[in-house]
Amino acid sequence: MKKSPLILVIFCFSFFSVNAQREAASVNQLVIIANNPGPVISRDIYGHFSEHLGTCIYGGIWVGKDSRIPNTDGIRNDVLNALREMKIPNLRWPGGCFADTYHWMDGIGPQEKRASIINTHWGGVTEDNSFGTHEFMRLAELIECEPYISGNVGSGTIREMADWVEYLTSGSDSPMTRLRKQNGREEPWKVKYFAIGNENWGCGGNMTPEFYSDVMRQFSTYLKNYSGNRLYKVACGASDNDLVWTETVMKEPKNRNMFQGLSLHYYSVPGGWGRKSSATDFTENEWWETFRLNYEIDNIIKGHKAIMDRYDPRNTKGLVIDEWGNWFQVEPGTNPGFLYQQNTLRDAITAAIHLNIFNQHADRVKVANLAQVVNVLQAVILTKDDKMILTPTYHVFRMLKVHQDARLLETDLVCEDYSIDRRGIPAISASASVDSEGKVHISIANLNPGKSIVLSCPVIGETYKTVTGEILTANQMAAMNTFENPETVVPQAFKDFRMKEGILTVTMPAKSVVLLELKK
Numbered sequence: 001m002k003k004s005p006l007i008l009v010i011f012c013f014s015f016f017s018v019n020a021q022r023e024a025a026s027v028n029q030l031v032i033i034a035n036n037p038g039p040v041i042s043r044d045i046y047g048h049f050s051e052h053l054g055t056c057i058y059g060g061i062w063v064g065k066d067s068r069i070p071n072t073d074g075i076r077n078d079v080l081n082a083l084r085e086m087k088i089p090n091l092r093w094p095g096g097c098f099a100d101t102y103h104w105m106d107g108i109g110p111q112e113k114r115a116s117i118i119n120t121h122w123g124g125v126t127e128d129n130s131f132g133t134h135e136f137m138r139l140a141e142l143i144e145c146e147p148y149i150s151g152n153v154g155s156g157t158i159r160e161m162a163d164w165v166e167y168l169t170s171g172s173d174s175p176m177t178r179l180r181k182q183n184g185r186e187e188p189w190k191v192k193y194f195a196i197g198n199e200n201w202g203c204g205g206n207m208t209p210e211f212y213s214d215v216m217r218q219f220s221t222y223l224k225n226y227s228g229n230r231l232y233k234v235a236c237g238a239s240d241n242d243l244v245w246t247e248t249v250m251k252e253p254k255n256r257n258m259f260q261g262l263s264l265h266y267y268s269v270p271g272g273w274g275r276k277s278s279a280t281d282f283t284e285n286e287w288w289e290t291f292r293l294n295y296e297i298d299n300i301i302k303g304h305k306a307i308m309d310r311y312d313p314r315n316t317k318g319l320v321i322d323e324w325g326n327w328f329q330v331e332p333g334t335n336p337g338f339l340y341q342q343n344t345l346r347d348a349i350t351a352a353i354h355l356n357i358f359n360q361h362a363d364r365v366k367v368a369n370l371a372q373v374v375n376v377l378q379a380v381i382l383t384k385d386d387k388m389i390l391t392p393t394y395h396v397f398r399m400l401k402v403h404q405d406a407r408l409l410e411t412d413l414v415c416e417d418y419s420i421d422r423r424g425i426p427a428i429s430a431s432a433s434v435d436s437e438g439k440v441h442i443s444i445a446n447l448n449p450g451k452s453i454v455l456s457c458p459v460i461g462e463t464y465k466t467v468t469g470e471i472l473t474a475n476q477m478a479a480m481n482t483f484e485n486p487e488t489v490v491p492q493a494f495k496d497f498r499m500k501e502g503i504l505t506v507t508m509p510a511k512s513v514v515l516l517e518l519k520k
């Protein structure tokens with residue numbers, strides 16, 4: 001977004017005054033230009049991810065029609081309600097690494113006849129395929145979200161993937177549509193997002209970007225738009241800072257003709273892959289380090305975006321960050337292949353940092369999916385038998401859903417650092433948007449666990465009469481919701497702000513996420 005002259009003046013003033021004063025006292029200011037809305041924040045950056053991994057699908061979502069756990073067509077009602085309330089816009093399935101081992105025909109037809117396979121990626125457990133295409137599409141229907149399907153490039157065939165698209169979306173008479181009808185679904189479904197492989201540089205076939213590009217074009221050629229359905233094809237993109245992958249896939253015009261979105265995966269792994277730290281038992285150093293890693297996604301997006309801008313200046317391709325989140329050690333005593341981790345206030349702040357950054361990149365980032373929705377990694381929901389809890393991360397998604405489809409507002413943030421051992425990261429993360437009714441929403445996180453911060457927010461260009469707020473915080477950095485105490489970290493009404501002469505002054509408590517709504 002172009003900066004308005006006014007904001008430049010305010011920014012220069014703020015910048016110089018901040019630098020001058022930083023030694024003595026901190027100035028924390030978020031300038032919001034309210035009368036010049038920018039790009040629409042795609043609702044799909046608030047998306048989620050469900051893989052056949054651990055108890056994400058089995059137990060977490062799918063319990064089967066005969067379960068004593070209340071369900072709709074085999075899908076847990078408590079989870080359905082929670083996902084609806086969070087306004088989940090899209091759900092990615094069936095993987096992840098699982099997707100490139102998944103043969104969709106194993107998961108259709110009468111349950112008792114479905115093939116059992118070994119889930120070779122995740123724990124070596126038996127996968128009975130009782131949750132397949134019809135069950136996933138029913139789930140998407142029940143929560144009214146876009147299905148996002150990952151096709152199998154690594155170990156599948158072109159014909160298999162092409163048949164899947166035909167089975168799902170065609171209204172014509174064909175062997176695939178007859179099979180679908182035989183399995184109980186008369187009408188085709190609508191499917192928007194369809195990925196041509198997952199992590200094909202790794203678990204999806206260990207390919208080079210050159211080889212993948214050739215394969216991707218070949219697969220894509222046969223994925224057709226049937227019966228008015230239009231696929232948004234997602235090509236496999238890079239991990240982290242692998243700019244070579246993005247450059248290779250983007251630079252060839254013939255590649256670019258074959259997809260609408262390019263994926264990116266980025267996990268924050270404090271301690272590194274070999275020595276992951278605990279999700280619940282951590283020091284302030286680890287708290288800080290987690291947020292430092294979270295902020296990195298901003299630079300990573302900028303790197304990939306620069307390449308995409310060069311080859312796609314008209315911005316026709318979206319960056320699809322279809323896996324992100326904190327990755328910690330598994331909960332002690334759980335199957336290491338199931339990636340089950342608890343979720344604390346730290347994860348809630350992580351979610352706010354990411355969503356604010358995705359909002360800021362609304363021009364290019366069109367889809368994002370937190371890994372994963374239930375019982376895996378930075379989950380929004382945890383289940384244990386018939387019990388379900390909402391994690392602190394859930395509450396941030398629920399609070400910030402107001403940004404979905406709103407237009408990004410230009411902001412300039414000048415804030416003090418939150419430092420440890422003389423290494424600093426911005427103490428405040430923020431973004432703002434205006435919705436179709438003219439309401440402004442500002443999401444702010446204060447990362448510092450030991451200090452409240454007074455943030456001055458001049459609101460330029462419009463006048464607002466009423467302000468309301470909601471806050472998520474807790475006494476401890478590692479505060480979490482458990483099955484015994486499910487409401488330790490829940491949003492509360494927030495009133496610690498005042499609006500005077502167009503300046504909103506907010507006192508952000510230590511370690512908190514705040515959502516403010518401004519109305520005229």
Ligand code: AHR
Pocket residue numbers: 051095096097098198199323371372377
């Ligand atoms: O989300 C867990 C795994 O992380 C996914 O299966 C894979 O794509 C990634 O490496």
